[in-house]
Amino acid sequence: MVDDNAVRSDALVFFGATGDLAYKQIYPALYGLTRRGQLEMPVIGIGKSNWDLGRLREQARASIAEHGPVDDPTFERLSQRLQYIDGNYLDPATYSKLRQTLGQAAAPLHYLAIPPSLFPVVVQGLANAGCAGHARVVVEKPFGRDLASARALDQTLHATFPESSIFRIDHYLGKEPVENLLYFRFGNSFFEPIWNRTYIASVQITMAENFGVQGRGRFYEEVGAIRDVVQNHMLQVLALLAMETPLNSSANALRNEKLRIFNAMRPLAPSEVLRGQFRGYRVEPGVAPDSRVETFVALRLHIDTWRWADVPFYIRVGKCLPVTATEVWVQLRRPPQMIFDEVSVRDSNYLRLRLGPDVLIALGARVKTPGIALVGRNVELVVHDESASLMPPYERLLGDAIRGDGSLFTRDDCVEAAWSVVEPILNSDSQPEIYEPGSWGPATAGLMIQGEGGWHDPLAAG
Ligand code: BG6
Numbered sequence: 001m002v003d004d005n006a007v008r009s010d011a012l013v014f015f016g017a018t019g020d021l022a023y024k025q026i027y028p029a030l031y032g033l034t035r036r037g038q039l040e041m042p043v044i045g046i047g048k049s050n051w052d053l054g055r056l057r058e059q060a061r062a063s064i065a066e067h068g069p070v071d072d073p074t075f076e077r078l079s080q081r082l083q084y085i086d087g088n089y090l091d092p093a094t095y096s097k098l099r100q101t102l103g104q105a106a107a108p109l110h111y112l113a114i115p116p117s118l119f120p121v122v123v124q125g126l127a128n129a130g131c132a133g134h135a136r137v138v139v140e141k142p143f144g145r146d147l148a149s150a151r152a153l154d155q156t157l158h159a160t161f162p163e164s165s166i167f168r169i170d171h172y173l174g175k176e177p178v179e180n181l182l183y184f185r186f187g188n189s190f191f192e193p194i195w196n197r198t199y200i201a202s203v204q205i206t207m208a209e210n211f212g213v214q215g216r217g218r219f220y221e222e223v224g225a226i227r228d229v230v231q232n233h234m235l236q237v238l239a240l241l242a243m244e245t246p247l248n249s250s251a252n253a254l255r256n257e258k259l260r261i262f263n264a265m266r267p268l269a270p271s272e273v274l275r276g277q278f279r280g281y282r283v284e285p286g287v288a289p290d291s292r293v294e295t296f297v298a299l300r301l302h303i304d305t306w307r308w309a310d311v312p313f314y315i316r317v318g319k320c321l322p323v324t325a326t327e328v329w330v331q332l333r334r335p336p337q338m339i340f341d342e343v344s345v346r347d348s349n350y351l352r353l354r355l356g357p358d359v360l361i362a363l364g365a366r367v368k369t370p371g372i373a374l375v376g377r378n379v380e381l382v383v384h385d386e387s388a389s390l391m392p393p394y395e396r397l398l399g400d401a402i403r404g405d406g407s408l409f410t411r412d413d414c415v416e417a418a419w420s421v422v423e424p425i426l427n428s429d430s431q432p433e434i435y436e437p438g439s440w441g442p443a444t445a446g447l448m449i450q451g452e453g454g455w456h457d458p459l460a461a462g
Contacts (some may be wrong), residue, residue, distance in 0.1 A: 006010040006404025009136060010041050011105035013098065014121055016113030017045025017056060017084065021140065025394040027063035031285045032395035036073070038402065043081045044101055048088055058086040085329050085454060088115070089122055095129030100415075105135040109401055116144065120156045124256070127160045137238070138167040138401050142223055143410070146426055147419040154412045159172065163412055167401045172233040173408040174393030174400075177359040181328075182352075183242040184361065184384075194309045194332070199287035201331045201348075202452040204314040205237055206402040208321040210460075211436070213295070219285030224293040225275075225317050228424055232255065234315045235418045236410070237355070242303055242313070249406040255414055264305045264416035272300040275296065276442040277432040278320040294432045298445040298455075301421075314449050320437035342375050346453040350436040358461045359386040394435070 006386040016022055033039040045056050049353075057079050064070050086093030102108055108131065111124060118141065124134045137157065144150030157166050170177050185191060194200070207229060210297070213220040220228065235257075246253040275392055276296030282289050296318035303313065332349040347366060354360035361384040367374040400408055410418075433442035440457055450456055 007107050007134065008404070009107050009109035009402045011102055011108040012039070012041060012111065012398075012402065013044045013046065013102075013108050013131075013159065014111040015046045015089070015118075018047035018049040018051055018059065018428065019113060021113040023063045024061065025392075026111070026398075027060045027177065028108060029066040029329070029394035029398050031064045031070075031074065031078055031167075032392065033399055033402075034081075035074045036399075038252055038399050039078070040082060040115065041081070041183060042105060043078070044083045044085065044098065044104070046085045046087060048086065048092065048298065051084065051086055053082065053084040057082060082326040089118055089125065092125065092128060095125040095131060098126075099129045099131055107136075108169065109136045109138065111138040112397070113140055116142070116149075116153060118312055119153060123156060131290050132160050134402070135161070136165045137161050137165060138398070140169050141171075142227050143168050143232075143415050144419065145227060146221070147416060147423055150416050150419050152415070153447075156283040158412075164406070166331070166412070167397075167406060167409040168411075168415060169397055170232045170410055171393040171397065172236055173410070174397040175355065176275050176390040176396075177353070177355045178237060178240065179408065180359075180361075180384075181237065181353065181355075185240070186245055197309055197311050199332055200311055201333045202312045202314065202449075203238075203241060203331070204329045204449070204452075204457055205234060205317070205454065206329075207317040207326045208318050208323050208458060209233060210438075210441075211330060212281065212320050212425060213287075214283055215285065217284040217288075220284075221287055221291060221293055225295055225297045226321070226425060230299075230315060231418050231422045232298060232410075234317060235265075235421060237326075237328065238265075238301070238313060238315070241330075242308060244307070246459070249407070251405065251409075252411075254407055255411040259303075259411070259414050259417055261303065262414060262421060264303050264308075265421045266302040266304055267421055267423060268301060270425055270428060273425050273428075274298045274442060274445050275428060275432040276318065276435045276445070276447065277428070278318075278437045278439060279434050280320075283304045290432060292429060296321075296432070296435060296441040296445075298441065298448060299425075300448055308454075312452065314455075316441070316445065316455060318435075318441050320435075321440055322438055323458060324357060325461065327456070327458040328355065331452060331454045340376065342372055345457070347376075347378055352456075353449070354458070359390070360384065 086096050144153050157203040239258045239261045243257040275294035280294050282291050298316040301313045330351040334348040346433045352362045362380040362382045368376045378442050435442045
């Protein structure tokens with residue numbers, strides 16, 4: 001929900017214009033926004049690669065073409081808005097040029113698609129050159145590498161920008177099916193009575209990827225799976241599943257409830273975490289030959305509230321697994337007295353929420369198999385099957401930031417609370433268990449969840 005007083009940004013500046021993130025995500029998002037008429041403003045790229053505007057336009061076109069067919073008039077509209085400043089981030093002249101290029105624009109949106117180590121110097125440069133007043137700033141994950149560094153980054157940003165002008169990106173929050181978790185839970189009445197420890201036995205979330213680190217070995221060595229996707233994407237999904245009803249749908253009401261649930265998550269115990277590494281990771285470019293960085297994690301988490309006492313939450317993420325799919329599985333308890341004795345834990349009711357790459361909500365139920373015996377089989381009631389093409393998360397999030405809607409961005413205290421949850425497991429120097437590419441990770445990952453009927457492996461998208 002956008003605040004009534006929010007001013008629409010009147011220019012978009014992106015640092016890191018010649019980089020990887022711009023190529024993969026930002027140009028396609030700018031193109032999508034242009035197509036929808038949402039980018040009627042100067043768009044200024046800043047980089048340090050000895051490029052000129054012509055080269056930047058070529059890069060933009062190549063990036064957009066990689067994501068789909070390019071409509072020439074739309075691209076031309078974007079291309080005409082693009083401007084480029086080639087400059088060193090340490091040099092005040094870069095920011096003076098930016099001020100000049102901004103012209104009349106008084107409320108720019110600055111997107112920092114650069115390593116966090118550069119945030120202080122860029123933020124200071126913007127402030128000194130008069131580019132920060134009434135401005136917004138969008139920052140990329142990973143937001144810090146632990147609680148202390150996240151706090152330090154917050155301090156750096158707060159020295160120049162109020163919290164309401166800071167937009168921390170977690171692109172999972174820009175995904176339609178992730179936002180639908182909130183809507184589905186709180187837009188219906190039939191789930192609330194069963195959404196608690198009395199009816200739910202356990203919850204598991206799997207984020208599987210059937211590819212490795214894709215040339216990002218150097219980056220991945222610095223993060224590993226816990227920092228890359230657990231502290232942010234997975235805990236955000238978990239928060240949406242477990243939080244209490246927000247007072248309303250305003251950005252702050254949502255974030256207040258998320259903060260409460262992050263605070264209720266028990267910091268992860270190393271004994272409830274299993275780290276794995278796919279065979280072959282150590283020979284990836286940029287990876288140390290004796291690297292102990294995890295490419296797979298399976299963990300059990302507890303939420304200390306009345307609603308969730310004794311309900312285990314399991315998270316499993318990994319690279320080089322058999323499929324690419326993110327799925328939530330909510331296991332309901334078995335009927336209090338089983339009169340049909342063929343039903344095992346794995347056969348009891350469940351809710352399956354598929355968050356990607358395709359989208360689905362299904363309820364697992366038992367029905368009787370025709371015949372004289374009282375035996376049944378599993379069926380799924382498909383509640384929702386969304387096949388319409390969904391807006392890519394970066395396009396959605398950039399559009400929201402331009403309008404000043406922070407609902408799908410994370411707040412300082414929430415990011416810090418999420419770091420507190422993973423803090424005890426961040427710096428493990430134990431050897432991760434090696435697993436074969438194409439498998440579901442180390443076999444021992446199954447042991448931690450045996451009592452709940454095991455992991456439910458998502459199927460590949462059909
Ligand atoms: C990114 C991680 O944040 O999310 C990547 O850095 C991961 O390692 C990616 O592959 C997954 O995003 P999606 O939208 O493809 O599920």
